[in-house]
Amino acid sequence: MRVGLMYTMRRMGTASAQSKHAAILQELGIQSATVNAGVYSGGAWEMGLGARYTAVSPVTNAPLAHVSTASVAQLDAAIAAARDAQRHWRTVPAPVRGDIVRQIRDRLARHKHALGSLVSLEVGKIYAEGVGEIQEYIDICDFATGLSRSLNGSVIPSERPGHFMMEQYHPLGLVVNFPAAVAGWNVALALITGNATLWKPAPSTPLTAIAITNIIHDVLRENNLPGALHTLVCGGTDIGAHIAASPLVDLVSFTGSTEVGRTVGSVVQSRFGKLLLELGGNNAIIVNNDADLDLAVRACLFAAVGTAGQRCTTTRRLFLHEDIHDTFVERLVKAYAQVKIGDPLQEGVLCGPLHTKNAVEQYKKAIEAVKATPNGKILVGGKVLDGPGNFVEPTITSVPADAPVAQHEVFVPILHVSKIKNLEEGIKFNNQVKQGLSSSLFTSNISDVFKWTGPAGSDCGIVNVNIPTNGAEIGGAFGGEKETGGGRESGSDSWKQYCRRQTATINYSGALPLAQGIKFE
Template sequence: MYSVVGVISAFNFPCAVYGWNNALALVTGNSVLWKPAPSTPLTAIAVTKLVEGVLKANNLPGGLCSLVCGEGDVGQALVKDKRVNLVSFTGSTEVGRIVGQQVQQRFGKLLLELGGNNAIIVNDDADLNMVVPATVFAAVGTAGQRCTTTRRLLVHESIYDKVVERVKRAYAQFESRIGDPLESNTIIGPLHNEVAVMKYKAAVAEAIATGGKVEYGGKVLEREGNFVLPTIITGLPHDAAVIMRETFAPILYVIKVKDLDEAIKFNNEVSQGLSSSLFTNNIQNVFKWMGPKGSDCGIVNVNIPTSGAEIGGAFGGEKETGGGRESGSDSWKQYMRRSTCTINFSKELPLAQGIKFE
């Protein structure tokens, strides 16, 4: 129990992140102060009203789950307040670094779930009928605005051309299905705002300027709203600056590798370590991938995409992803204070090293 848990959530999952933090915080005896993304206050207000209703129906004060909306200054006030014993922050690595410094300055507790520069490795024995839909789903789902979005596709050189062509054909099916997320036919919605569109354009321009080839997409759609084409880029070295940097948009960089060892090396060379996936039918490759010399990510998948979260599994990553873990069988422990309690029921006081006093 920490008494007060502060939850700062991101725009892309305005309910889910709050939900799994809030539920565990309440179960372990805490109250919750929620600060949503500045662009999602209406969602947060609606959810808070629902939670308040449930609390009151069970004879509990609605204030157990409180809400504060605003810009970064509101978040800073929450983060710096010593009465907030645990801060759970979900967002960018850039902001997470600031949050981490401010909370640790006052020796508060932290749960950081930050960004990811996630890769799928396609080994030469992979089933391409599984690889293609997994890649497309993970790279373009939510318009590339998930921390677990696939941003790098590391493909064995013997099947590289075949994989690129198949993924391109799959992407082409979605151009007519970009639009309003409330429409049933829509697969890809808009980017979050104009700033996100500008970052998408800048990343594509940088990739082209440094030798990259746009295999598909690379354009902003000429219509109302922040819609862009999902994009595939080839021809860049694995350590190109634009590849090493997370861009929150549907841009997929396809990189050729000579073997699994090289692919693992490339997977691990980015600064973040959230999610990763290997497609192979060789069990020895699986053991290598999941072993101490394999992926350095918090999520290590085989033959499934990088995106998505199983509520029963710990969710989070290493390095600049922050090291925090949400969900999973033991995540509740993070919302409690650990104490060692000893009670002496005897009338004697045994001391260490046999020391005695009259």
């Protein structure tokens, strides 16, 4: 069963597109004609002493802007400046810190459309998703602002008379985000809990990081606060390795692949640093035979094709009950045929390019692996599209649920479909992979809902019912189990990770009773 995908590359004229792109960059303080400084240590922007990086558009692979990257010495200077700024910041009342985050939120909202367009230009997300990413930063700032008035500890009954015992949370120190698509989660929560932050963006996405840092810097300057509360260092693997090894970095928050996360984790843990990992996610949807198929088809389409398959919560495996398998596949294939692929800033486009040329190569390897799998089939898609950009066809395959090709996450829009006999079999296949980020079940059976969300159900950190695997809200703690890393970011009580925890016991009795009734006289 093969259905052609709609591929549109209707672009504005070259001059018109370049003019629009230049206006977006100019609004956000990005220079397109000269090299942009890639280091901000709290004072003025500095030209990095490392290599020069060229940010390119994944739509055309044409240059957008040039950025200088940092040397290790410049990174050390930024770390020192951030730690110095934090010494004052940690004594500022939390509600006051929250008001600064509120001002950052308002400034981000003022430039939301330009920032969202920049995400589309630099990353390849369609405009709606680019703006949605900035809205997520705005939302976590709202969350953090309210949280700044409720960073509660606890009072614990003491077993000793005349003693008071409490648990409280203090600022940790310096929090580093590298490279993180969810940097806003880290920055907002780190700031309201009294920490300074340093952002090392992914080498391929420096422009959005520079633009947001410009905005945060303006807010800090207008409030007579040290700019080093939020520093930025662009760089490559040498900078990342130095961050992981530095004893002056209190918390490393890493978003990326399991392979790199394993290396970062080993280095940070060897120096007893704190670690927050958000790694791979080979996410699955199960569709039961009693599910609302209209709802499930729409959800699977968005979950698998949105962001061109380049979300950590993208659906990569789909388990269909044997009673509805054929009908569901037919409807999903028809839905794929309606997806327009093209320039993410063009109206009507639902799938933009892959972020890098390397991602295109990974896509091709995964397609060949499907073809080499016994009983493996390409149902729709499977091709790299001709043209200057990194465009591929969103793809549906049919493979056995335990096929090796389905056991590993590939960060591209490929959805592996498999047939199951019942929910128990679906849970087994969902849990058999090494990652454990997000999962979803579509059903109308309340017993199956609680089986799926119970202790013998999905082993993922995010377990959904009748919604897709992606599109998590900021109010719930975000993260996964197993090789996803075990970290939790964003909502709930994830703010505690940015603090050092303290139990304090105060003796006001004038006597010295010992715990556990010990007599030592």
